[in-house]
Amino acid sequence: MTGSRAAQRYAKAILSLAKDRNLAKEVNEDMTYIAKTVKSSSELRSVLKSPVVKESAKMNSLKQIFKDVNPITFQLFGVLAENNRLELLTMVATRYNEQYNAMMGIQVARVTTAVPLTPALEAKIQAKVKELTGNEAEIKNTVDASIIGGFILRVGDLQFNASVASQLTSIKRELQNNTYISKI
Amino acid sequence: MAEINPAEISAILKKQLSGYEAKASLDEVGTVLNVGDGIANVYGLANAQYGELVEFEGGLEGIVLNLEEDNVGVVLLGPYRQVKEGATVKRTQRIASINVGEGIVGRVVDTLGAPIDGKGPIEGETFQMPLERKAPGVIYRQPVTEPLQTGIKSIDAMVPIGRGQRELVIGDRQTGKTAVVIDTILNQKEFYDAGEPVYCIYVAIGQKASTVAGIAKTLEDRGALAYTTIVAANASDPAPMQVYAPFAGAAIGEYFRDTGRPALIVYDDLSKQAVAYREVSLLLRRPPGREAYPGDVFFLHSRLLERAAKVINDDEIAKNMNDLPEVLKDKVKGGGSLTALPLIETQAGDVSAYIPTNVISITDGQIFLTSDLFNSGVRPAINVGISVSRVGGAAQIKAMKKVAGTLKLDQAQFRELEAFAKFGSDLDPATLSVIEKGKRNVEILKQAQNDPYPVENQIAIIFAGSKNLLRDVPVDRIREFEKDYLGYLDAKHRDVLDTLKAGKLTDEVTDTLTSVIKELSAKYKKEA
Numbered sequence: 072m073t074g075s076r077a078a079q080r081y082a083k084a085i086l087s088l089a090k091d092r093n094l095a096k097e098v099n100e101d102m103t104y105i106a107k108t109v110k111s112s113s114e115l116r117s118v119l120k121s122p123v124v125k126e127s128a129k130m131n132s133l134k135q136i137f138k139d140v141n142p143i144t145f146q147l148f149g150v151l152a153e154n155n156r157l158e159l160l161t162m163v164a165t166r167y168n169e170q171y172n173a174m175m176g177i178q179v180a181r182v183t184t185a186v187p188l189t190p191a192l193e194a195k196i197q198a199k200v201k202e203l204t205g206n207e208a209e210i211k212n213t214v215d216a217s218i219i220g221g222f223i224l225r226v227g228d229l230q231f232n233a234s235v236a237s238q239l240t241s242i243k244r245e246l247q248n249n250t251y252i253s254k255i
Numbered sequence: 256m257a258e259i260n261p262a263e264i265s266a267i268l269k270k271q272l273s274g275y276e277a278k279a280s281l282d283e284v285g286t287v288l289n290v291g292d293g294i295a296n297v298y299g300l301a302n303a304q305y306g307e308l309v310e311f312e313g314g315l316e317g318i319v320l321n322l323e324e325d326n327v328g329v330v331l332l333g334p335y336r337q338v339k340e341g342a343t344v345k346r347t348q349r350i351a352s353i354n355v356g357e358g359i360v361g362r363v364v365d366t367l368g369a370p371i372d373g374k375g376p377i378e379g380e381t382f383q384m385p386l387e388r389k390a391p392g393v394i395y396r397q398p399v400t401e402p403l404q405t406g407i408k409s410i411d412a413m414v415p416i417g418r419g420q421r422e423l424v425i426g427d428r429q430t431g432k433t434a435v436v437i438d439t440i441l442n443q444k445e446f447y448d449a450g451e452p453v454y455c456i457y458v459a460i461g462q463k464a465s466t467v468a469g470i471a472k473t474l475e476d477r478g479a480l481a482y483t484t485i486v487a488a489n490a491s492d493p494a495p496m497q498v499y500a501p502f503a504g505a506a507i508g509e510y511f512r513d514t515g516r517p518a519l520i521v522y523d524d525l526s527k528q529a530v531a532y533r534e535v536s537l538l539l540r541r542p543p544g545r546e547a548y549p550g551d552v553f554f555l556h557s558r559l560l561e562r563a564a565k566v567i568n569d570d571e572i573a574k575n576m577n578d579l580p581e582v583l584k585d586k587v588k589g590g591g592s593l594t595a596l597p598l599i600e601t602q603a604g605d606v607s608a609y610i611p612t613n614v615i616s617i618t619d620g621q622i623f624l625t626s627d628l629f630n631s632g633v634r635p636a637i638n639v640g641i642s643v644s645r646v647g648g649a650a651q652i653k654a655m656k657k658v659a660g661t662l663k664l665d666q667a668q669f670r671e672l673e674a675f676a677k678f679g680s681d682l683d684p685a686t687l688s689v690i691e692k693g694k695r696n697v698e699i700l701k702q703a704q705n706d707p708y709p710v711e712n713q714i715a716i717i718f719a720g721s722k723n724l725l726r727d728v729p730v731d732r733i734r735e736f737e738k739d740y741l742g743y744l745d746a747k748h749r750d751v752l753d754t755l756k757a758g759k760l761t762d763e764v765t766d767t768l769t770s771v772i773k774e775l776s777a778k779y780k781k782e783a
Contacts, residue, residue, distance in 0.1 A: 075288070075325055075326060076323070079324060227299075228283050228299045229281065229282070229283060229284070230281070230283070231282075
């Protein structure tokens with residue numbers, strides 16, 4: 072995908088710079104903040120994406136929006152603007168988060184459930200995560216009624232699907248795949 | 256379909272559901288970044304392997320073809336409208352493969368082995384054969400010695416094909432390439448009836464579904480579907496399906512080859528496969544090379560055609576063959592073969608285009624079909640002057656070798672002198688005789704479609720031509736004579752034909768043939 076490799080490299084560079092200055096954690100917070108802000112504002116997203124808006128103008132608005140971020144993050148804006156890559160900003164931010172988590176050994180487990188998790192269930196899920204990956208993880212809960220029941224647990228590239236919806240679809244497929252009733 | 260009563264239906268459903276285990280699955284997954292033109296880029300899937308099958312939500316499958324730093328490129332094997340950005344993709348841990356068993360014979364399947372002829376699932380035990388497999392190494396092979404009878408006079412006499420050989424069939428559109436290979440498949444019926452079938456696989460790539468249906472019908476009507484499998488990736492199927500169809504066919508052929516049986520595979524045609532591969536490669540953003548084909552299009556064809564082989568006739572050695580699928584290990588026998596007949600369509604006779612030159616250099620010879628010959632009524636339109644078989648005489652039975660030995664030379668001489676004859680000037684008797692003989696040989700080598708000749712009949716008629724015994728028969732009545740002659744031999748001298756079939760050409764046989772020819776041709780002279 073266009074730019075995804077570039078984003079990976081910017082993120083790597085900025086992480087190593089932040090690490091040298093012992094600011095990795097602060098920059099991580101900045102990045103989370105940036106990713107969240109951009110995601111929540113469609114105007115900002117379209118400004119960043121637009122090839123019509125000059126990089127300097129994008130840069131100015133970013134300076135206004137993210138006033139109190141780290142100087143390192145500020146420098147990232149500058150470098151991206153200079154290289155005409157400001158549209159990659161969100162991607163760089165998420166890649167930074169991932170790389171930072173990998174460096175610190177932090178795992179994020181995303182749990183999708185039909186109803187919000189209770190603390191008791193969360194403990195059970197934590198145990199399941201430990202069983203699957205050997206480490207504990209920070210649990211993030213999303214509620215999605217369309218899975219009907221059960222849960223979908225996703226840690227990195229692993230997915231544990233114990234939702235009612237997925238079981239129903241697999242039963243459906245099982246029955247559908249047997250089109251040859253002539254053999255009855 | 257028979258009526259089913261409701262009680263039965265619920266019994267079946269119950270049976271199916273009782274066997275169903277509601278278990279949650281642990282999968283390695285990735286997320287679709289973007290999708291379009293039959294290609295999806297997937298973020299994640301860090302452990303995915305090259306060539307692995309992955310599954311999208313809704314059951315659509317794809318093959319991993321690009322491994323990049325942080326994403327993988329997947330070609331989709333079906334309609335991709337349901338695939339959305341952000342959808343999850345599961346690894347299946349399976350390399351692309353096809354289920355092959357004895358039950359696949361007589362069926363029409365798609366690239367992934369799913370039956371598309373509406374005759375129900377493939378029956379019996381099946382084995383998972385990988386689509387991509389390394390060809391047998393040097394020590395597991397032996398030279399090609401047995402003939403693969405095509406039933407076409409000009410091929411069996413002058414460009415003989417051996418079992419385990421790779422012979423290219425090349426020509427413009429509408430020159431009868433498919434007819435040649437279908438005749439070859441039809442001719443294997445003789446061996447099927449004798450209990451030693453040559454299993455045939457017809458791979459249709461990028462053809463109209465109606466054409467494939469027509470071919471299936473021809474084969475079925477002639478009783479040839481009983482030993483033939485058709486692998487079809489039609490023009491309406493996605494490009495990756497067309498790219499992999501020949502590999503699926505080769506995997507089926509390898510099943511027969513490695514279990515010690517002869518098989519014949521026809522790739523109809525590889526130019527379309529190359530075009531489909533070009534499409535996939537360009538969409539995967541691989542750099543285009545000559546004629547916009549990717550750099551590895553030569554390897555695409557060479558690795559496919561290398562899988563055609565004559566396996567060594569020694570079970571012990573064959574058992575250790577490289578790259579054998581686990582499931583097949585205890586079933587391996589030596590002595591099997593896979594003969595490949597790839598087809599290439601040229602544009603206006605241009606054999607120096609990229610794909611034709613590649614495939615010509617890979618194969619062990621080629622059969623050229625030209626539209627000039629086709630239009631002048633020489634059918635099959637095989638240009639024997641430029642057709643060769645690098646295996647040659649080793650793949651002919653002795654009797655045929657003796658009879659047809661001089662035929663190719665005679666015809667070459669004839670073609671040279673024919674040009675003179677066109678000026679209508681006076682010719683000396685020696686030249687005239689060469690021309691007259693040549694004209695008769697051309698007539699003899701003509702043959703109707705779907706009418707393969709048993710080898711003994713071929714020898715008998717070619718004997719008549721090459722010994723110049725048909726001087727008295729007018730050129731335009733040669734076909735008629737042939738019919739009479741072969742009918743007569745079959746009725747009165749079956750023993751002679753049987754001797755020929757056994758590969759022997761004794762003096763006794765030649766005497767009988769000569770006297771029969773003289774007797775019959777005298778009749779034609781009188782009438783003329």
